[in-house]
Every structure is written in C-alpha cells, then in structure tokens.
Amino acid sequence: MEECISVFDMLKIGVGPSSSHTLGPWRAAERFLQELKENQTLELVNYIKVNLYGSLSLTGKGHATDLAVMLGLSGQDPEYIPVENIDKIINDINTQKVLHLGKQTTVPFFPEEDIIFNRNFLPFHANGLTFTVFLLDDTEYSSTFYSIGGGFVVKEERNNAKKKHKIKCAFPYPIQNAEELLNYCNTLNKSISEVVFENEKAMRTEEEIHNELMRIWNTMLECMYIGCHSEGILPGGLNVRRRAFDMHQNLIGELPYNSPQEWLEVIRKTEVKFRQILKWVSCFALAVNEVNASLGRVVTAPTNGSAGVIPAVLMYYMVIENHQAGEKEIKQFLMVAGEIGSIFKKGATISAAMGGCQAEIGVSSAMAAAALCEVMGGTPDQVQMAAEIAMEHHLGLTCDPIGGLVQIPCIERNTMGAIKAINAAELALETDAKNAKVPLDKVVNTMWKTAQDMNSKYKETSEGGLAVTVNMADC
Ligand code: SF4
Secondary structure: OOOOOOHHHHOEEEEOOOHHHHHHHHHHHHHHHHHHHHOOOHHHEEEEEEEEEEHHHHOOOOOOHHHHHHHHHOOOOOOOOOHHHHHHHHHHHHHHOEEEEOOOEEEEOOHHHHEEEOOOOOOOOOEEEEEEEEEOOOOEEEEEEEEEEOOEEEOHHHHHHHHHOOOOOOOOOOOOOHHHHHHHHHHHOOOHHHHHHHHHOOOOOHHHHHHHHHHHHHHHHHHHHHHHOOOOEOOOOOOOEOOHHHHHHHHHOOOOOOOHHHHHHHHHHOOOOHHHHHHHHHHHHHHHHHHHHOOOEEEEOOOOOOOOHHHHHHHHHHHHHOOOOOHHHHHHHHHHHHHHHHHHHHHOOOOHHHHHHHHOHHHHHHHHHHHHHHHOOOOHHHHHHHHHHHHHOOOOOOEOOHHHOOOOOHHHHHHHHHHHHHHHHHHHHOOOHHHOOOOHHHHHHHHHHHHHHOOHHHEOOOOOOHHHHOOHHHO
16 A cells, blocks of 8 residues: 655644654544544533553653643644643643633543553554543543554554555655655656655645745744753753753854844854864754753654754754755755655654654654755765665664653754764765665665564663663752
8 A cells, every 4th residue: 555645744843742642642632522523522521531551651741641632632733832821721721620622611620530641552552542531421432542653643443444445645656665766766857855746746736835844944943943042941850951052152152133034044154163063963953852842842853852853954954064055955855854754654663662762863864864965966866875874873772761751862862863864964975876785675674673673661661771770860
C-alpha cells in the first residue's frame, strides 16, 4: 500500500513538550469529542475518565500528557491556542474541579482521580489511551487511541481496515521509499523538492503550499527568537537553566532589532567568526527546545523533542552559508526535510516509544542534512546520502529523559543533531554518491531493526540510562 504523507503531516505547528505524549493525546481528545458529537452523546455526559497506558503513563507527567488531555477535552486547538492562556485553563480545571467538554457541556472532573496512569502496555502500540464517558442514561461509551509519534494518532481498527482495503494515494508520484523517490527524480529530471512540490499540488493550490510553508518557517523563526530572549529556569523540577539567552547575548552583543525578521537580518550582517559557527547553531537549537520544554509553540519536526534541529540548520544556511537565501530556498529546504521524514515514518518509525531517540533526533538530523544538501546544490543521490550519513551516526541512540521531562538529554541533543546534519551534508557534497555503499533505504531498515532489538527501558519509559543513573533529587 502506498501511504500518502504530506510535508504538512511531518511539519506541524503545535505546543510542547512532546509530539507523541502531548500533541498526540491532545489530538486524540479532540477526536474523542468529535465522536461524542457524531453520536449525539456530548450533552449526555455525566462524567469522564481517561486511562493512559505504557509510555504515556510512564513519562506522561513529565511530558504533560495529563495537561494535553485536559486541554483537548476542553475544546482547545494546539495549533492556535494562545500559549499564555494554558496555565489559566489548567489552573481553573484543577481548582474548580470541572471540565467544559468541547466548550459545550460542563462535567465534574478530578484530574488526580479521573486521569489514570496504568503502567501496563496495550498490545497494539506503546502509547495507548482510552477515553470513557459515563452517560446520564447509565450507559457508557469508550474509545482507544494510539499516539504513534510526531503527533499522529490512530485507532487500531482504522489501521487494520486501511491494510485490508488498500487506499489509493492521491499523489501523482507516490513514494514508499528512498529508491522510488530517486527513480522519480531521475526519470523526471527533477530535484527532490520539485517532485515533492508536484505531489503537494495534488492536495493544495500553489498559493496554499507557499503560505503554509512560510507559516511553518515563521513559526520556527519566532520560536528561535523567543528562546533566545527568554531567561530563567525551565518548569518541571529539574532546575534546568535556560542557556540560549546567555549564549545569544554573548554572540549578538548590543546590535539593535525589534522583530524576529529584523533579528535574522542583523545576524546575517554580522561577521561570524569560524569558532562562533557552532555556538550560533547550538544557540538556535537550544532556543527552540527550551521553548518546547516550557510548553511553548514549536513546529513538530518530525517530533517536538527534536524540534530544534531543522530550524537550527535552516538558520545556519541563511546566516552562514547563503545571505541571499529567501523564500525559494526556505520552501525547498522544508519540502526536502518533510519528504525524508516521511520515508523514515513509512519504513521505520518516528516514535521514541517504538525506536528510542534515533527515531527522533536521528530522523530530524537526517531530514535537516538532506534539506541542507539540496539547497547547497547537491544532486538527489547526494541528498539521500546526506540523510543516510546523518542517520547512520545516530543508530542505536536511546531515549532516557531524566524525570520523564523533555529536557536532559533532549535539549542538548538537538544541538548535536544539527551539527551532525551539517557535517553529513558537507560529506555528501564531497562524495560521488551514485554508487553509495549504504543506500538510504538500508539505513531506514537498519534503524527499524535496531528499534525492534532495543530494550524497552530505552524507549521513552525513563526506566533506563540517564533517567535512572541520575537522581532527579540531586538536580
Ligand atoms: S531522549 Fe530523545 S527521544 Fe527521548 S524524549 Fe528526549 S529528545 Fe525525545
């Protein structure tokens, strides 16, 4: 079956800290509300309970899964909610002990009792959650969803139905793997971004594609800007100090600007010394992931935990590599990144609960490497090689967030993913990639096999690695 995944499925605007544990459960709650509306039972709800399973339960507190569920059930949209309203909405639920279901029906709600953290795993996927409503007529209705990474949510029966009745992809050039993508590039004599653009046109007008890609970029830029200008300690109890602020101050000095766009232009005019390049890239990545850790607005790329890599590498291209780069290159970059991410999603996973951090930082690094390689003039073979190199050197990377918070090692890890992406693109650009020894599909498959072999302690459960060797109380 050809799976039709748009660039806009891979790059989604949302709220931190986690795509699988925050955005996914939020979207699941919205879908459950929709089911109640379709069943005409929303007005009949007496009370509601939410059961979280597996990784959603084990790291759900640190990843704000409970808050996401409450916000989703309250009828809030993660893409558009003013993030400054989140604290008040949650505080009201906690103090008033009521939930305004879909902004339509008010029901009693005791978060500590009505959101149940079950340590056991459901068989279908590591991130399961079940919503159950008890109705005024003494009946009940429940629905189970799975958050499969990157904000994607499925129901088991829907997924099985899809397998039985093959759904035809609407794209003129359906792509299941890297080889198929390369074949299209070769036969059509097009770059990867040009093939992706043709596919996207099957779903949107050219103007819509332009506007959406620029909205994604502007959200990334604003996120980096906010992160570079926010001081203090991140929430959650680990006492992690925001570092992008100081790093940025040291780099930018006293230069004046009044908006994210002016800031970008000021940095572009700054003469960046060689030894400052890594600092700038790291600063951009830290900024995004500090915003993410404080429930700010980010672009899921392909997940929230790894949201800093792609903006940092695109920013590197604009402020270091090509000061003339504009909308054309930004769109090109995002389309290539999205397509490479979708190849990993189809052939492996982008869920840390399934594959550890190689599925998050590894995939984001591969996406960024490929995108950078194309805007720097790489051929489709070189672009795929860049993605392959970036993933090859993330294989086996475990997920072990301390305290279940998307902070240590997550925030710094984005700087590493960004820097490896730049190096991977440079290596690919210097290589005749026609006869690559390790084609991209092989590394996708290797990542999936590694994911299956990985002990569950290292798959977003906080039961292994740094999460157990570092005592949260000592932080
Ligand atoms: S360790 Fe990696 S995969 Fe795990 S939460 Fe952090 S960024 Fe995500």
